[in-house]
Amino acid sequence: xxxxxxxxxxxxxxxxxxxxxxxxxxxxxxxxxxxxxxxxxxxxxxxxxxxxxxxxxxxxxxxxxxxxxxxxxxxxxxxxxxxxxxxxxxxxxxxxxxxxxxxxxxxxxxxxxxxxxxxxxxxxxxxxxxxxxxxxxxxxxxxxxxxxxxxxxxxxxxxxxxxxxxxxxxxxxxxxxxxxxxxxxxxxxxxxxxxxxxxxxxxxxxxxxxxxxxxxxxxxxxxxxxxxxxxxxxxxxxxxxxxxxxxxxxxxxxxxxxxxxxxxxxxxxxxxxxxxxxxxxxxxxxxxxxxxxxxxxxxxxxxxxxxxxxxxxxxxxxxxxxxxxxxxxxxxxxxxxxxxxxxxxxxxxxxxxxxxxxxxxxxxxxxxxxxxxxxxxxxxxxxxxxxxxxxxxxxxxxxxxxxxxxxxxxxxxxxxxxxxxxxxxxxxxxxxxxxxxxxxxxxxxxxxxxxxxxxxxxxxxxxxxxxxxxxxxxxxxxxxxxxxxxxxxxxxxxxxxxxxxxxxxxxxxxxxxxxxxxxxxxxxxxxxxxxxxxxxxxxxxxxxxxxxxxxxxxxxxxxxxxxxxxxxxxxxxxxxxxxxxxxxxxxxxxxxxxxxxxxxxxxxxxxxxxxxxxxxxxxxxxxxxxxxxxxxxxxxxxxxxxxxxxxxxxxxxxxxxxxxxxxxxxxxxxxxxxxxxxxxxxxxxxxxxxxxxxxxxxxxxxxxxxxxxxxxxxxxxxxxxxxxxxxxxxxxxxxxxxxxxxxxxxxxxxxxxxxxxxxxxxxxxxxxxxxxxxxxxxxxxxxxxxxxxxxxxxxxxxxxxxxxxxxxxxxxxxxxxxxxxxxxxxxxxxxxxxxxxxxxxxxxxxxxxxxxxxxxxxxxxxxxxxxxxxxxxxxxxx
Amino acid sequence: xxxxxxxxxxxxxxxxxxxxxxxxxxxxxxxxxxxxxxxxxxxxxxxxxxxxxxxxxxxxxxxxxxxxxxxxxxxxxxxxxxxxxxxxxxxxxxxxxxxxxxxxxxxx
Numbered sequence: 001x002x003x004x005x006x007x008x009x010x011x012x013x014x015x016x017x018x019x020x021x022x023x024x025x026x027x028x029x030x031x032x033x034x035x036x037x038x039x040x041x042x043x044x045x046x047x048x049x050x051x052x053x054x055x056x057x058x059x060x061x062x063x064x065x066x067x068x069x070x071x072x073x074x075x076x077x078x079x080x081x082x083x084x085x086x087x088x089x090x091x092x093x094x095x096x097x098x099x100x101x102x103x104x105x106x107x108x109x110x111x112x113x114x115x116x117x118x119x120x121x122x123x124x125x126x127x128x129x130x131x132x133x134x135x136x137x138x139x140x141x142x143x144x145x146x147x148x149x150x151x152x153x154x155x156x157x158x159x160x161x162x163x164x165x166x167x168x169x170x171x172x173x174x175x176x177x178x179x180x181x182x183x184x185x186x187x188x189x190x191x192x193x194x195x196x197x198x199x200x201x202x203x204x205x206x207x208x209x210x211x212x213x214x215x216x217x218x219x220x221x222x223x224x225x226x227x228x229x230x231x232x233x234x235x236x237x238x239x240x241x242x243x244x245x246x247x248x249x250x251x252x253x254x255x256x257x258x259x260x261x262x263x264x265x266x267x268x269x270x271x272x273x274x275x276x277x278x279x280x281x282x283x284x285x286x287x288x289x290x291x292x293x294x295x296x297x298x299x300x301x302x303x304x305x306x307x308x309x310x311x312x313x314x315x316x317x318x319x320x321x322x323x324x325x326x327x328x329x330x331x332x333x334x335x336x337x338x339x340x341x342x343x344x345x346x347x348x349x350x351x352x353x354x355x356x357x358x359x360x361x362x363x364x365x366x367x368x369x370x371x372x373x374x375x376x377x378x379x380x381x382x383x384x385x386x387x388x389x390x391x392x393x394x395x396x397x398x399x400x401x402x403x404x405x406x407x408x409x410x411x412x413x414x415x416x417x418x419x420x421x422x423x424x425x426x427x428x429x430x431x432x433x434x435x436x437x438x439x440x441x442x443x444x445x446x447x448x449x450x451x452x453x454x455x456x457x458x459x460x461x462x463x464x465x466x467x468x469x470x471x472x473x474x475x476x477x478x479x480x481x482x483x484x485x486x487x488x489x490x491x492x493x494x495x496x497x498x499x500x501x502x503x504x505x506x507x508x509x510x511x512x513x514x515x516x517x518x519x520x521x522x523x524x525x526x527x528x529x530x531x532x533x534x535x536x537x538x539x540x541x542x543x544x545x546x547x548x549x550x551x552x553x554x555x556x557x558x559x560x561x562x563x564x565x566x567x568x569x570x571x572x573x574x575x576x577x578x579x580x581x582x583x584x585x586x587x588x589x590x591x592x593x594x595x596x597x598x599x600x601x602x603x604x605x606x607x608x609x610x611x612x613x614x615x616x617x618x619x620x621x622x623x624x625x626x627x628x629x630x631x632x633x634x635x636x637x638x639x640x641x642x643x644x645x646x647x648x649x650x651x652x653x654x655x656x657x658x659x660x661x662x663x664x665x666x667x668x669x670x671x672x673x674x675x676x677x678x679x680x681x682x683x684x685x686x687x688x689x690x691x692x693x694x695x696x697x698x699x700x701x702x703x704x705x706x707x708x709x710x711x712x713x714x715x716x717x718x719x720x721x722x723x724x725x726x727x728x729x730x731x732x733x734x735x736x737x738x739x740x741x742x743x744x745x746x747x748x749x750x751x752x753x754x755x756x757x758x759x760x761x762x763x764x765x766x767x768x769x770x771x772x773x774x775x776x777x778x779x780x781x782x783x784x785x786x787x788x789x790x791x792x793x794x795x796x797x798x799x800x801x802x803x804x805x806x807x808x809x810x811x812x813x814x815x816x817x818x819x820x821x822x823x824x825x826x827x828x829x830x831x832x833x834x835x836x837x838x839x840x841x842x843x844x845x846x847x848x849x850x851x852x853x854x855x856x857x858x859x860x861x862x863x864x865x866x867x868x869x870x871x872x873x874x875x876x877x878x
Numbered sequence: 879x880x881x882x883x884x885x886x887x888x889x890x891x892x893x894x895x896x897x898x899x900x901x902x903x904x905x906x907x908x909x910x911x912x913x914x915x916x917x918x919x920x921x922x923x924x925x926x927x928x929x930x931x932x933x934x935x936x937x938x939x940x941x942x943x944x945x946x947x948x949x950x951x952x953x954x955x956x957x958x959x960x961x962x963x964x965x966x967x968x969x970x971x972x973x974x975x976x977x978x979x980x981x982x983x984x985x986x
Contacts, residue, residue, distance in 0.1 A: 019953075020927070026952040027905045027923065033948070034909075054924035063931045 020060050024053065078401040085402060089374075093406070095769055096370055100410025101417055102762050103363025104453050108418040110356040112446050113425075114349045116261070120443075122335050123255055125194040126296070130259075131303060133161070133293040133310060136328035142289040145271070145282055147317065147327065148186070151293065154313045157306040160192040161295040163271060164259065170543030170732055171266065172240045178227065179543070179732045180266040182241075183258050187214070187270055192296055193259070199224070200235035200250030203270055211283060214270040215246045221254040223266040241269070243545035259294055261335040287323040287664070294334055303331045322597035348752065351828070355759050358504050362763060364457045365497035366770045371403060373777040404458045411454025415447070495806070498770050499814045502851075505760075505767035506818020507825060509850050512760035513843045514826045515753040519746075528643070528678015529578060530619030531738035535713055536577060537705040537720060544731040552696050556630060557727050558705055559611055565719050567711040572614030575700040578680050579742055588650070588691070589662040596666060603649055605642075605689040606680045607663075609698040615641075615675060617706040625657035625673030632672075632694040639694065641673035646689035663691070683746065706738070713737050764854055771858035775807045779862045783869060791871035803866040804859050811858075815851045822847070888929050889938075890972055891921065893965040896939060896957045903952040904930060930955060938964050 028049045035045030053059065086093045121127030133151065134141040143151075145163065152161040164185040171180045183189075187205035195202070198221060207214045217239070219228070228234045238245050246269065257264045271291070272283065282288040297306055310329035317324045375382070382395055541551050555573055563571045576584070587601035612628045614620075623644060632639050640661075647656040660668045669691075680688050705724075709716050717735055724733060743750075779786075786799055826837060837843075895910050896902060902910065907930075908921050933939050938961030944954045957965070 022951075023904065023953045024923075024927065026903070026950060029950065030905045030946075030948075030952070052923045054922070059924050059928060062928050 016063075017060060020063055024056060028053070075401075078398055079405060081398065082402040082405045086405065092370065092374055095773070096367055096406050097410050097413065099363045099366050099370070099766060099769060100407060100454070100457065101414040102765065103360040103457070104411050104414030104450060105418040105421075106759065106762055107356045107360050107453055108415055108446060108450050109421055110349070110353050111449050112418070112422050114353055115443070115445060120261070122259055122261065123257075124259075129159075129297045129299075130193075130334050131295055131297065131306070131331040132334045133295055134330050134332055135326075136330050141292065141332075143291050143293050144286050144289050145291055146284065146286040147324065148291055148293050150317055151295075151310060151313060151329075154316075155295075155306075155309055157298055157301045157309040158295040159298050160188055161293060162186045162189040162192045163291040163293050164189060165271070165291050166260070166263065166265065169242045169540065172243075173227075176227070177730070177732065178266070179734075180223075180241075181263070182217075183265050183268045184271040184273070185268055187272075189268070190218075192294075195253065195256050197250040198253045199232050200248070202250050202252075208270055208272045210272065212273050214273055215244070216249040216270065217241070217246045218249055218268040219251045220257065220264070220266055220268075221252055222264065224251045242540075242542045246273075259334055286321055295331075307331055322595070325597055325599065352755050352759070355508065355756075359759060359762050359766065360453065360457070362501040362504055362766045362770070364460050365501055366766055366773065367406075367457065368460060369497065369770065369777075370773055371399075373773060375399060404455075407454045407458025410457075411450055414454070415450045495810060498774055498807075499810050499817075501763075501770050502767050502811055502814025503818040503821065505763035505854070506815045506847065506851055507821045508756065508760035508763040510819060510822025510843070510847050511825055512753065512756040513846045513850075514822070514837065514840075515756045517837075517840055517843055519750070519753050525679070525683060526676075527579065528620055528676050528680075531742055533708055533710065534617065534619070534738040535707045535709065535716060535720065536734075536736055536738055536741055537707065537724065538577065538734045538736075539703050539705075539731050540701050541703055541731070542701040544728050546701070546728075551699070551701060552633070554727060555611060555695060555703060558703075558724065559613060561723050561727065562705065562707060562720060563613075565707075565716070565723060567709050567716060569708045569710065570613055570617040571705065571707050572617035573611035573695060574614050574618070574704050574706065575609040575695065575698075575702045577704045577738075577741060578608070578618075578678060579682070580704075585688070586664040588646075588664075588689070590650075591660045591662055591668055593662055602661070603646070603689050605646055605691050607691045607693060607698070609695040609700050610641075610692045611695050614692075614706065617708045619708070620678065621676045623674045623676060624655050625671070627673060628694045633696040634699075636694075636697075638667055638669045638697055639672045640669040641675055641692040642671055643675050643677050643690040645677050645687050646691060647671070647674050649689060669693075764850070768854050768858045771807050771811060771855065772861070774810075775804055775859050775862035776865070778806065779803050779866045786866060786869045787871040790869055796867050799866050799869070800863055804863060807859055807862075808855065811851070811855045815848075819844070819847060887972065888921070888925060889933060890965070890968040891919070892926070892929060892933065893938065893957065893961055893968060896955060897962065897965055901944075901954045901956045903946065903954050905952070907955070933961070936964075937961075 028046075031049035031052070032042070032045045035048055036042060040048065050056075122130065124130070132141070133143065135143075142165075143163070148161070148163045152158075155161070162185060164183050166181065166183055168179065168181045171178050187203055187208040190197075190202040191204055197218070200218075202218055203214060203216050207216065219234070224230060224234065234248050235250065236247065238247055240246070252268070258268070274283075282290055295306075297303070307329055314324070314327040314329050318327050385395055386392065541554060544554075546554055559571050559573060562568060585604055585606050587598060588603050588605050589596065589600065590602050593600055610628065612630055612632075615622055615627050622641075625641070628639070628641070640663075642650075642656070644654050647654050647659075650656070650661060651659055654674055656671055656674060659671050661671070662668050675692070677687055678690065679685060680690060707716065707720060713735075721733070721735070724731065782803065786794075786803070789799065823839070826839075891911050892907060895907050895914075899906070899910060904923075904926055908923065908926060911919055911921050930939070930941075934941055934955075937958060939955045940958050941953050941955050943951060946952050
C-alpha cells in the first residue's frame with residue numbers, strides 16, 4: 001500500500017471500513033455459491049459462510065488499527081511520547097535547547113545582518129543593473145563632475161549614469177528651522193532609477209541649465225510627514241536652504257530613501273545648485289573629487305565589458321587633462337557609500353558568518369554527543385523494547401521524533417530570541433548626528449534559513465542514535481548492563497568533535513582578547529591631541545546665512561566671547577574635527593614646480609583650517625615655531641603649520657620653520673610652525689602628513705568650536721549655549737564632548753570586539769557543556785568500576801586520573817591548536833582593530849587562564865561525583 | 879535460530895500460494911490451500927484477512943479490485959519482489975523448523 005493511500009486512509013477511516021466490508025462480502029457470497037453447489041440449502045449456506053469469519057467487527061477493527069500504526073496517528077503518538085520523555089529529563093532538555101538556541105540564534109542574527117548589508121539590493125526597480133563607478137585603487141571612490149559628464153556622454157555600455165553627493169545644511173520655513181541631510185543629484189537621478197513621485201513631480205535633466213539654474217527640492221516622505229503634516233499644498237511653496245530660496249517640487253514615495261542602504265535623507269536637490277554658493281564650486285573643477293557616480297548597465301552588458309569601456313574613456317581623458325593622469329574605473333555594488341564601507345563590511349561579515357557557522361557546528365556536535373550519551377543510557381530500555389517485539393523502525397522513529405522535537409523547539413526559540421535582538425538593532429541609532437537606520441528585520445529568506453538550520457541539525461543528531469538502535473543486540477545489552485562494548489569505538493568520533501570544538505573556542509577567545517586589547521590600546525593611543533576635557537560645538541556658518549567677511553568676524557567673536565566664560569581654559573576653531581567624518585586631502589608640490597600633474601607632487605597631505613588658540617585647546621604640542629595669530633588673515637602672506645611627518649618627508653628635518661611649499665592652489669606657503677603627528681581619519685590609518693592653514697586663508701564655513709575646561713560638560717554647556725545664542729541666535733549647534741564624537745572612528749573596532757566577544761562567549765559556553773557532558777558521561781558509565789576500585793583501595797587521585805584524563809587531554813590539545821589558529825587570525829584582525837596583536841603576554845596569558853577556568857568549570861562536578869563514590873551503596877544498587 | 883511462529887506459517891502459505899497461482903482473491907487463497915494440502919489444512923477467514931492486510935502494508939503483496947470469472951467484484955492479491963524474497967527466507971526457516979522438530983521427535 002502506498003504511503004499516499006495510508007495517509008488517505010487515516011483521514012477516511014470509514015472508507016477503509018467500507019473497503020474491508022466489500023472484500024469480505026465478496027468472499028461470503030462466493031462461499032455461499034459454492035456451498036449451495038455442494039448441496040446446502042441457501043439458508044444453511046449463508047450461515048456457514050458467515051460463521052467461518054467469526055466476529056467480523058473485531059476483525060475489521062484489528063485491520064484498521066494495524067493501518068493506523070504507521071500513519072499520522074502514530075506520528076502524533078510519537079511526538080506526545082517524546083514530549084513526555086523530554087519532560088522527564090529536564091536537565092538534558094535544557095542543555096540541548098540552550099545549545100540549539102545559541103547556535104541557531106547566533107546564525108540568524110549574523111545572517112540577517114549579512115542579508116541586510118550584502119544580499120539585499122537597493123529598493124528600486126532593476127537593482128541588479130546598478131553599479132557605482134569608483135577608482136581602481138580602493139579607498140578613493142569619489143569622482144569629479146567634469147569626469148562624470150565625460151563618462152556619461154562617451155560610454156556605450158550604460159543606459160544612463162547619475163551623480164550624487166550627500167551634504168548637510170539648514171532648511172527653514174516661515175515657522176521653523178531644521179538641520180538636514182540631503183542629496184545633491186544630477187537631473188536624471190530619479191529618471192534613471194525609475195522612481196515615481198508620491199506628490200507633485202520630480203526634476204529631470206531638462207530642468208538643469210548651468211549653475212544655480214534649478215532651485216527645486218524633492219522632500220522625502222518622512223520629512224514631509226513629520227514637518228509638513230503630509231500636506232499636499234506644500235508643493236509649489238518656497239523654503240530656504242542655507243538662506244537661499246528653493247521651491248518644493250514633489251515628494252518621494254515612502255519606501256524610497258536614496259541610493260544608500262542605511263542613510264535616510266530629508267530631501268534631494270539638483271547638483272547644479274549650490275546652497276554654499278560662495279567660493280569655487282566643484283562643477284567645473286576636474287581635480288575636485290566629491291561625487292559618487294551611479295550607472296545603470298544596458299541589458300546584456302556584463303560589468304567586465306562596462307569596466308573596459310570606462311577604462312578606455314579614462315585613458316582618453318588622461319591624455320587630454322593632466323589632472324586625470326591616474327583616472328581608472330572599477331564597478332562596485334551600490335548602497336554602502338560606494339566601496340568605502342562596502343569592502344571592509346562585506347569581508348568582516350563573511351568572516352563572522354563563518355564563525356557563526358562554526359558555532360552552529362559546535363552546537364550540533366554537542367547535541368549529537370548529548371543524544372548519543374542519552375541513547376546509550378537508555379540502551380537497556382531500548383533492548384527491552386526490541387525484545388518484547390517492537391520493530392527497530394519503531395524504536396528509531398521514537399528517537400528521531402525526540403531529536404526533531406528538540407530541534408524545532410530550539411529553532412523556534414532561537415528565532416524568537418534573535419528577532420528580539422534584531423529589533424533592538426533596528427531601533428538602534430549608532431550616531432545621533434547622522435540619519436542612519438540599520439533595518440535588519442528578518443524577511444522570509446531568514447526564516448527559511450532558520451528552518452533549514454534547525455531541521456538539518458535535528459536530523460544530524462537523530463542519525464547518531466539511529467546507528468545505536470540498529471547495532472543493539474538486546475540479549476547482549478541486557479546481560480552486560482548497558483556499558484556497551486562499542487563505547488570506546490564510538491567515543492573516538494566524539495573525541496574528535498569535542499577537540500575541534502575546543503580549538504574553535506580557543507580561537508574565538510583568543511580573537512576577542514586580541515580585539516579587546518586593541519580597543520584598550522586605541523583608547524590610549526597617541527592621537528596628536530588630547531580629547532579628554534574638550535567640548536565640541538559644531539555648526540555650519542552658511543546655515544545662518546554668513547558669507548565672506550561675516551564668517552571671519554563671527555568666528556573671531558566666538559573665540560573671544562567663549563574664552564571669557566569662567567572655567568574655560570582655552571578655546572579655538574577647526575573647520576573639520578580630526579577623527580570626525582574625515583577631512584580633505586590634497587597634493588603638495590615643492591617650491592618652483594610649474595607642471596602641476598599628480599606625478600610631480602612631493603606628497604599628499606591632510607589639510608585643516610584652524611584659528612589661533614586651536615592647538616592649545618586641542619592639546620596638540622607645538623614642536624617648533626609659532627601658533628597663528630588673528631593677523632594671519634586673507635591679506636597677510638600665506639603661512640602654514642605642518643606636522644612632523646610633513647616636515648621630515650619634505651625637508652628631512654623637523655625644524656623646517658621658514659621653508660616653503662606649494663599647495664593645490666599653486667601658491668607658495670611659508671611654514672611658521674611644526675606640530676606633533678596625529679591621527680586624522682581613522683585609528684588604524686598609516687600616518688598622514690598634515691597641514692594646518694589659518695582659517696581666513698582657507699575659506700570654509702564648517703566650524704567646530706573646541707572648548708577646553710576643567711568643569712564637567714553639564715555645567716559649561718548652558719553657559720556656552722547662551723553665549724553662542726547672543727552672537728547669532730539663528731545658528732544651529734551640535735554639542736558633544738570630544739570623546740563622545742570619537743565613538744564614530746571607534747565604531748568598527750567596537751563592533752568587531754563586541755561580535756568576537758559574543759561569539760567567543762557562545763563558543764566558550766558550548767565548549768563547557770561539551771566537556772562537561774563528556775566527563776559526566778564517562779564518570780557515570782564507570783561508577784561501578786570506581787566503586788570496586790575504591791573498595792580494593794584505589795586512591796582518589798588515581799580515580800580522578802582515569803575518569804578525567806581523556807577530557808583534560810582533549811582540552812589541552814584543543815587549546816593549543818586553537819591558540820595557534822588564533823595567532824594566525826590575529827593578523828587579519830589587525831586591519832580592523834588598532835594595534836591588534838596576539839603576541840602580547842597579556843593576551844596569551846588571558847587565553848590560557850580562560851581555558852583553564854573553562855576546563856575547571858566543566859570537570860568540577862564530574863570530578864566531585866567520581867570522588868564521592870561510595871562503594872557499598874553502589875554495589876548494593878547494582 | 880530462524881524465526882518461527884504460527885503467524886509465519888500462515889504467511890508462508892499465502893506467499894507460496896500467490897507465487898504459484900499469480901493473482902488470487904482471498905477466497906481463492908482459502909480454496910487453493912485447502913485443495914493443495916488435500917484438505918489437511920484449513921485457513922480460517924478470520925485470520926486470513928488481517929494477515930493479508932499486514933503483508934500488504936509490509937510491501938510483500940499488492941492488491942487490486944477486479945472482476946472474477948463469475949462476474950463478481952473481488953480484491954485480487956499478487957506477490958511483489960519484496961514478497962518473493964520474503965517467501966524464500968520463510969521457506970528456508972520453515973525447513974529448519976521442520977528439521978528441528980523431527981530431530982526432537984526422533985529422540986522422544
